[in-house]
Amino acid sequence: MSYVKYEQKDFVGVVTIDREKALNALNNEVLCDLEAVIDAVDVDKTRCLIITGAGAKAFVAGADIAAMCNMTSEEGRAFSAKGNAVFRKIEKLPIPVIAAVNGFALGGGCELALSCDIRIASENAVFGQPEAGLGITPGFGGTQRLARTIGVGKAKELIFACRNVKADEALQIGLVNAVYPADQLMDEAMKLAKRISENAPIAVRQCKKAINMGLQMDIDSAVALESELFAACCGTQDQRNAMTAFCEKRKHDPFINK
Incomplete structure (x- = not known):
């Protein structure tokens, strides 16, 4: 796949969004690549999945604004439906999925992390739903999963005010399970994934x-x-x-x- 890489490590699968020059931003091509990778995961041989982003700056910095700038209402509906379909596939995988958030997780990136079962973050991670400041709503489930994860009041605050939260606050409000130094994040994600995979x-x-x-x-x-x-x-x-x-x-x- 052009923008999504997959690696199998014993019973653990590692999915990497690999569009580093664009801070791993999501467009239709990235979503199609991600869907193909998720569809191909052998859940009989894989007991836990990790999703992360390429590079040291971003997990997924958001949806590709340049690609969205001139979208019509119908095009917007199709793009939102595509993202929601892919993220629901992640959410509905029978095996646990860990988001290893290694930097910016804004907009679609935050929504991708929310579609995973467990989120752990590096110290430089930043979460947010900035869509209202761009004239749109979250389109990939952010209004629903964020409220279910951190509570309605806090979710409304972050979404209405377009307020980003750093890793320490994300931990405090229950958006992530743990925060680690950036150079330890993937080791800790793998450690957790292996512990999960050791159970029945x-x-x-x-x-x-x-x-x-x-x-x-x-x-x-x-x-x-x-x-x-x-x-x-x-x-x-x-x-x-x-x-x-x-x-x-x-x-x-x-x-x-x-």
């Missing part, structure tokens, strides 16, 4: 499904869903091997996703 893949996937689907339900429906997903784990080879090892006070065999 079926169970991790069911946990993701329970959380993501349950948040859209009333509590009675959500706990009923959890019971069904719990039951689906029982009787798997991984569950039996791990619990038998626990009872026998020994380390369990590596999980085999069965």
Whole structure:
């Protein structure tokens, strides 16, 4: 792919938005490349995915403003629909996805990070939704996911005022899980991804499904869903091997996703 690179490291996949000269800004071509990479991820061999940006300045600095400047309403609708479709594919992947935010994550970049399950950031990371200052709304889910992540009031403040937040504040408001020096970010992302991949893949996937689907339900429906997903784990080879090892006070065999 021209603008998106993929690397497999054991059970961890690493996706890199690689348009460094444009601060990894998103246009239709980048979105198409990202979609193709996401579609090609082998979720039977990959237990966790990391998404990051090329270079030291930006995760994704936003959507490509030059490409958007003269968009008609219909063209804007199509561009927004494309971005939303790609980000929903990321969000709906059965495996956990970590955003390793290594610099600017503005507009579409912030929205890309929000579509991931977990966000960790470098100390130079900056987040924001500057769209209202450019005469538009966020178009790739920012109004929805930001409010769900940091709360409605804080999300409205950032979106209405076009206020950027640096890494330390992003940690304080719950936008990211952790902040690291820039030269340690990918090592820490890989460390977390490997820790996730060491757990039972079926169970991790069911946990993701329970959380993501349950948040859209009333509590009675959500706990009923959890019971069904719990039951689906029982009787798997991984569950039996791990619990038998626990009872026998020994380390369990590596999980085999069965």
